[in-house]
Amino acid sequence: MTPSYLDFYRGRRTMITGGLGFIGSNLARRLVDVGADVLVVDALIPDSGGNTFNIAGIEDRIRVEIADVRDEAAIDSLVRDREIIFNLAGQVSHIDSMRDPYTDLDINCRAQLTMLEACRKHSPGVYVVFAGTRQVYGRPDRLPVDEEHLVRPADINGVNKAAGEYYHLLYNNVFGVRACSLRLTNVFGPRQLIRHNRQGFIGWFIRLAIEGREIQVFGDGSQMRDFVFVDDAADAFLRAGASDRCVGQVFNVGGDEPISHRDLVAMLVDTAGRGSVRFVDWPEDKKRIDIGSFYSDSTKFRTAVGWTPQVNLREGLCKTIAFYRDHMHRYVDDVTGGANP
Amino acid sequence: MTPSYLDFYRGRRTMITGGLGFIGSNLARRLVDVGADVLVVDALIPDSGGNTFNIAGIEDRIRVEIADVRDEAAIDSLVRDREIIFNLAGQVSHIDSMRDPYTDLDINCRAQLTMLEACRKHSPGVYVVFAGTRQVYGRPDRLPVDEEHLVRPADINGVNKAAGEYYHLLYNNVFGVRACSLRLTNVFGPRQLIRHNRQGFIGWFIRLAIEGREIQVFGDGSQMRDFVFVDDAADAFLRAGASDRCVGQVFNVGGDEPISHRDLVAMLVDTAGRGSVRFVDWPEDKKRIDIGSFYSDSTKFRTAVGWTPQVNLREGLCKTIAFYRDHMHRYVDDVTGGANP
Numbered sequence: 211m212t213p214s215y216l217d218f219y220r221g222r223r224t225m226i227t228g229g230l231g232f233i234g235s236n237l238a239r240r241l242v243d244v245g246a247d248v249l250v251v252d253a254l255i256p257d258s259g260g261n262t263f264n265i266a267g268i269e270d271r272i273r274v275e276i277a278d279v280r281d282e283a284a285i286d287s288l289v290r291d292r293e294i295i296f297n298l299a300g301q302v303s304h305i306d307s308m309r310d311p312y313t314d315l316d317i318n319c320r321a322q323l324t325m326l327e328a329c330r331k332h333s334p335g336v337y338v339v340f341a342g343t344r345q346v347y348g349r350p351d352r353l354p355v356d357e358e359h360l361v362r363p364a365d366i367n368g369v370n371k372a373a374g375e376y377y378h379l380l381y382n383n384v385f386g387v388r389a390c391s392l393r394l395t396n397v398f399g400p401r402q403l404i405r406h407n408r409q410g411f412i413g414w415f416i417r418l419a420i421e422g423r424e425i426q427v428f429g430d431g432s433q434m435r436d437f438v439f440v441d442d443a444a445d446a447f448l449r450a451g452a453s454d455r456c457v458g459q460v461f462n463v464g465g466d467e468p469i470s471h472r473d474l475v476a477m478l479v480d481t482a483g484r485g486s487v488r489f490v491d492w493p494e495d496k497k498r499i500d501i502g503s504f505y506s507d508s509t510k511f512r513t514a515v516g517w518t519p520q521v522n523l524r525e526g527l528c529k530t531i532a533f534y535r536d537h538m539h540r541y542v543d544d545v546t547g548g549a550n551p
Numbered sequence: 552m553t554p555s556y557l558d559f560y561r562g563r564r565t566m567i568t569g570g571l572g573f574i575g576s577n578l579a580r581r582l583v584d585v586g587a588d589v590l591v592v593d594a595l596i597p598d599s600g601g602n603t604f605n606i607a608g609i610e611d612r613i614r615v616e617i618a619d620v621r622d623e624a625a626i627d628s629l630v631r632d633r634e635i636i637f638n639l640a641g642q643v644s645h646i647d648s649m650r651d652p653y654t655d656l657d658i659n660c661r662a663q664l665t666m667l668e669a670c671r672k673h674s675p676g677v678y679v680v681f682a683g684t685r686q687v688y689g690r691p692d693r694l695p696v697d698e699e700h701l702v703r704p705a706d707i708n709g710v711n712k713a714a715g716e717y718y719h720l721l722y723n724n725v726f727g728v729r730a731c732s733l734r735l736t737n738v739f740g741p742r743q744l745i746r747h748n749r750q751g752f753i754g755w756f757i758r759l760a761i762e763g764r765e766i767q768v769f770g771d772g773s774q775m776r777d778f779v780f781v782d783d784a785a786d787a788f789l790r791a792g793a794s795d796r797c798v799g800q801v802f803n804v805g806g807d808e809p810i811s812h813r814d815l816v817a818m819l820v821d822t823a824g825r826g827s828v829r830f831v832d833w834p835e836d837k838k839r840i841d842i843g844s845f846y847s848d849s850t851k852f853r854t855a856v857g858w859t860p861q862v863n864l865r866e867g868l869c870k871t872i873a874f875y876r877d878h879m880h881r882y883v884d885d886v887t888g889g890a891n892p
Contacts, residue, residue, distance in 0.1 A: 308725070311664050319660060319714065323652050323707075361702055363717050364724070366664075373660065373714040376704050383705070384649070384839045498725045 228299035235264030307367035318370035399440030400533035419485030431472030439526035464506035569640035576605030648708035659711035740781030760826030772813030780867035805847035
């Protein structure tokens with residue numbers, strides 16, 4: 211029997227911004243499976259994560275619009291008949307945000323206002339599930355981090371994502387545009403960008419292992435992180451989008467196996483059967499925005515919607531490695547050039 | 552004997568953004584008194600609070616540049632030789648921010664990045680004291696509100712001011728551009744904009760009382776607020792700018808006499824000897840962004856720099872009323888038209 215939160219999506223008019231990206235495309239696949247009407251919106255900004263191969267096999271069952279969330283007219287028109295918007299479009303590179311703060315601001319702040327204004331004016335009954343990030347917490351005072359922890363971002367991306375999240379809650383509270391935010395920790399799995407190393411380390415490490423290359427870990431690798439496999443992240447979005455209990459709320463969505471970088475890389479090399487590790491000094495630009503150990507407490511979300519991660523870290527690494535072994539060239543060559551990469 | 556924190560400013564190269572505005576101009580006067588080199592930067596945006604009469608009497612002892620903090624080239628050049636920047640330029644109307652979120656974003660987010668980037672590139676030794684706001688807290692969970700309270704803005708202005716503050720702390724932590732933020736509560740006193748009622752209620756109420764008009768209080772007037780007289784706010788900036796202990800920190804700067812709207816208006820009418828009060832229903836647009844009772848705990852700032860409010864509420868109201876009685880036409884006529892309004 212289909213769980214009721216999945217049944218909820220049958221024929222439901224959904225939209226995914228950033229829908230050709232990593233989490234967005236995995237979510238699109240799940241939505242297609244459960245019979246939703248899926249509109250994928252993506253700008254295919256080079257190096258951002260959008261990849262037309264991510265929707266291979268479901269192209270005919272979804273509608274794809276290549277549009278930028280910064281484009282007011284386009285967004286105004288796209289939101290009109292939607293019931294649920296999974297708002298995942300964003301600039302996600304911490305390091306890029308420090309080099310070009312204005313682009314990060316335009317995408318993660320200003321475009322969020324554009325999206326919410328479009329909803330307020332043209333689709334006031336919609337429910338927006340926003341992809342927040344644990345990055346808003348910055349360097350934590352205590353572990354695990356729950357939602358009562360102060361927001362104190364350690365990089366430009368974290369500031370702008372915090373503002374984007376605040377806008378969502380504001381439009382919920384003030385204008386009745388229902389919204390919630392999922393503060394995701396490190397998500398990994400198939401369809402993640404692995405072409406460069408500026409979007410989180412996990413995808414990049416997986417690529418290096420598969421290619422039998424050396425993985426450089428900064429410092430002594432003792433820093434802790436938690437990880438969520440992308441299917442579990444997609445499941446979190448599905449549960450949030452189907453639940454009235456989430457409206458107006460912020461939730462951590464994190465893994466339940468905090469692990470050090472050192473142990474993670476050992477597990478990865480072991481699982482891949484290839485690759486090696488070397489511990490190196492921190493590069494200055496990364497050290498400056500590093501946040502030490504971080505893992506989150508997702509009790510609030512688990513309690514609200516019954517979510518539990520189904521795929522453990524080792525199993526997730528296995529699946530991810532298998533996926534990229536089959537499709538590596540789709541992710542390391544130029545991937546945004548056209549409809550048929 | 553001059554206290555050491557005032558002595559610190561003798562010959563010091565300071566800059567005040569928003570220096571023709573309410574708090575900025577009062578701060579400029581104090582800085583002139585203590586022998587600082589004062590550069591006032593202001594865009595004189597209509598209806599924003601900038602008023603050339605605010606510097607009457609000190610025009611010859613300061614340098615004034617009419618420039619917009621959104622103008623990168625102008626700011627790049629102005630910050631170059633400055634030692635302390637009091638960064639007060641901002642869009643301060645909550646209600647305007649809801650009607651035009653993009654302008655609020657440009658001034659309170661984007662321009663702050665411009666300012667900080669200018670400092671990073673051209674004046675890395677500068678110390679920036681940012682005018683934050685209690686508005687970042689939104690509707691409080693508990694009273695009084697200290698700095699451990701979550702940031703949860705209730706209007707666009709609050710979101711953007713939060714982001715602007717986060718940028719300052721980030722540039723402090725990551726790029727070594729020293730900065731701190733003072734989260735001011737309701738500041739009142741001479742030189743505040745009273746031409747319209749979209750920038751906080753206190754100045755507007757004072758004007759109505761002086762003009763013998765009816766003051767409308769929303770709801771039953773039981774909401775609590777704390778107030779800081781502008782001389783005390785200026786003193787807070789002077790202490791913060793002279794203190795290494797403030798670097799990288801956020802501080803509440805609030806009054807120590809929380810009072811209900813009802814009692815405040817009664818005190819105001821009594822002090823002015825004119826005006827009357829009427830309790831009316833909340834207008835929809837204001838109700839939506841209202842935060843209930845709010846007053847802050849400034850213990851952290853008091854402890855760090857020894858600041859204590861010197862002017863109590865009644866005395867502050869007396870001084871303010873006397874000022875506007877003498878200069879009303881300078882504040883209700885068009886005030887941004889030229890150098891000699």
